[in-house]
């Protein structure tokens with residue numbers, strides 16, 4: 001398996017810290033942006049990178065995406 | 072104040088006071104007036120650590136220069152005094168006969184620190200002490216409000232996060248209209264927010280009234296394994312009968328209720344061996360079940376409407392078939408191959424649905440053709456062929472009255488165009504021809520070759536495939552042909568042919 005690059009910026013860490021302290025949470029980029037204190041766009045980009053790195057789950061629909069901690 | 076970080080520690084009033092800009096202003100305002108004394112602060116319990124409050128730029132060559140540490144003993148004594156009296160204390164430093172003030176920092180009748188001045192050359196008036204003390208209390212009131220806000224925030228934040236999760240789930244489930252996709256999604260979301268190992272959704276059959284399992288996930292076995300057990304448990308049946316939820320330490324089951332009982336959703340085994348399901352879990356699952364029911368009902372209505380549309384088109388086909396079998400309609404094989412080819416070309420679900428509708432009645436326009444042309448088993452004359460060619464245009468005249476079928480109009484209108492631009496009705500070329508029509512052209516030709524016709528025998532499967540391949544770039548889009556060959560190679564086409572043997576023979 002190819003080695004997954006783990007994003008390590010402050011924002012990535014804040015997002016992971018948020019999901020670890022609220023493991024039952026499923027939230028949209030807008031929601032996560034509010035909880036970690038950044039813009040929706042920054043949150044969306046970081047969330048997708050964390051999904052790619054295998055740390056988060058994502059559910060995509062036509063109207064929104066939901067992100068949660070991978071079990 | 073930013074409270075966005077989960078790891079932020081509880082702010083202490085003393086630290087907040089140090090950061091308070093009003094407090095710094097107080098020092099700036101009085102510094103000159105009091106002839107630049109030494110300003111200090113000490114936290115309660117740490118009174119030995121008397122800190123300068125914003126270091127003063129005092130000239131070291133001043134005759135009577137003493138540093139803050141030289142005053143420590145006197146200040147400590149005043150701190151003890153102020154702590155007892157909970158009131159400002161005026162003190163004198165015996166070494167150089169200067170004066171100082173010590174103001175206790177009190178919040179909710181508790182002293183949390185001390186603030187003061189020393190090295191005052193003249194004895195300060197009571198008014199000065201009152202102003203300093205009053206100002207300090209005003210700032211402490213302001214800090215108290217900040218702290219209160221922080222406490223409210225800490226109280227509201229987890230609830231706001233939970234509410235946001237509920238809202239997200241609502242959006243995630245109500246956006247799905249495909250019922251087959253919806254149940255697994257509800258199941259997975261339930262596991263996620265309830266932190267459970269297993270989940271099962273059972274639904275009451277609309278016609279028989281029996282309860283049956285529609286989705287189940289068991290994380291202990293595989294993350295993505297959906298094991299559908301046909302038989303629901305007695306507890307699930309009981310929940311449906313009573314309409315009341317059941318909570319045990321390792322099991323939770325709530326009813327899915329709309330105007331009537333729809334089914335159950337149950338979770339088993341909390342993640343983390345010692346954890347048990349709580350009444351809060353039951354509340355969460357009940358809320359989730361309420362959202363799920365709305366989404367399920369929407370998806371069911373959507374499916375019913377879709378079935379009605381397809382049923383209506385099929386009924387129309389059936390009526391037309393009664394008069395001229397297969398003059399207007401195609402085989403199930405034709406419909407399935409269209410969708411299969413659409414999938415191979417990566418069409419979206421929405422596009423596949425349009426392709427499916429278009430495959431149901433592509434030759435509807437023949438309904439207005441003279442009967443003798445349709446009945447004819449021999450080769451058509453030039454004039455007859457010209458009339459027959461108008462079936463694409465006539466077909467869409469019928470369809471335009473059905474709003475839901477509007478997206479299929481271009482597919483049907485152009486299904487006799489050829490990739491090289493020699494087809495009809497508009498002699499469109501290559502990619503100008505809608506993709507659905509390019510797909511239909513291949514499937515239509517293949518079906519015609521492998522089906523029995525009154526005037527010729529069907530071609531063997533392999534020959535029909537090579538004929539399609541031969542026409543790539545001429546009659547057919549090469550990319551569609553490539554996708555068609557892919558279906559052949561993986562054996563899917565043969566599977567479809569085998570699935571409908573009678574249908575393919577029946578066309579006479």
Ligand SMILES: [Fe+2]
Pocket residue numbers: 433434462486487
């Ligand atoms: Fe046709």
